[in-house]
Amino acid sequence: MACVLAEIKALKRELLSNVRGYGRVVQLEFLDFYSIVVLYCPGQVLLLSLAEDLFMSLMLSPTYWSLQIASCLPPDKAAIFLRLLDMEGPRFSTTDVLEAVHLNRDYPSALKFLTYSCPICQEQVSFSKVITMTHCSCFLCQTCFKTFFSVAIKEKSIDQLVCPQCGRPRIQGHGGMEEAMDYFNLLDTQIRHFLPPQLHELFQRKLRDRALQEMTNFCWCAHCSFGMLHEVDRLRMDCPSCKKSTCSQCRSPWSIHHEGLSCDQFKLWQQQNQPENVQTNTDLSSSSIECPSCQLVFSLSRGGCLHFTCSQCKHQFCGGCSQPFTPGPACSFGSTCASKGLHAHHPRDCLYHLRDWSVTRLHLLLQVTPTWLSHAPGECSVLEFRDSSRKEEEPCGRPAPPTFRGYCQIHYKERLVELINRCRADPVMLFSTEEMVVELQRWNVTVPMRRPDESEPKYTDRLRMVSNTTKWRPAPPSIYY
Structure with a gap:
């Protein structure tokens, strides 16, 4: 209040100092301390104009209107x-x-x-500009709410539209359907109120797609973006949009030879009877991978690491063996895991281990299968992400020696490991004694001691027998070509 009155007094002094130099008696009066200025000075047009300017500056000042509000x-x-x-x-x-x-x-x-402080941007806002999340006690300002959910709706899956602070509610795969729908119904009200209509419509479309995917008999077409409800007891699914057929279980293009065979039996039949199709359909340049948690199938691009995060359920797994990635303290495999960061327990035939093998050694392991790739010397044409800042794939372009069947060394190793996984070849056949000791220790298996009279080859064979009896192989990754 003292500051406001001081400003009024300063304006009075400024008016008086500007009119005294005209040699005429001037009466300057405020009807009250926040209202109209009355200036008596007949004939002094210049003086009147000057006073009007000062009066207008008073009228336009925030202090003037604040006092007007306070008076009410x-x-x-x-x-x-x-x-x-x-x-x-x-x-x-x-x-x-x-x-x-x-x-x-x-x-x-x-x-x-x-003076509520937003925990995200740390800006002070009034309580009326604070939004409280519906399923937790977290709050954030309207600006942060709009920014986060605008980006999330456009770029992320529906299950990632959770509290940006605590990450709740926990919506994973097919679990918690009732809680998820309750949360999304309340979030829908907030999004409709605070975000533009086009973002609200996109949110509702993603919510609809999620509800469809929760249905056990809903399937997406492998040839187009159409989806439909399908008879559970029938493998073949005919798309009314593109008129093509898909296997509703393995999601591969339908073949007449699949009729009457399970998906595993059909893949085995393809390997035995149509090696040319296996050769074509297993090209590294175009493949997809299935999330082991929610079974979402998405495109597999080369050039990145083996750590995958499902865009739908956020499950983290290895692209080579489907083993889950787990934070150290949360892993129950062994006591040594607590000191590790995010890690996975890869089996010995995973690309994680075999990519360090030489091509010659991979060839030796692959001798159990007759499957080979066609010869295409020159430059490697496998599509990969060469730059993380770009969203388009580019041909690899690395040299492809004739002995590598048209691939560069990196992608040729990946191809060989895929063939090794397909024929279920066990790398332990080529393990040295030191490698078998490390393998047993990785799986917390007691390593047998070498007997005094035991030769090196016999000790190696005994270690190999122990390794063969160890449960080391999880379910193979579901990769479709």
């Missing part, structure tokens, strides 16, 4: 209103202060109303 409030509310506007430090808008005064009984509560 009860005395106790007016005192709180002017005190909040006059305080040092943070500056509040007149609208926010007026709202705080109306909704609170005293100065401390009104000040608290105006």
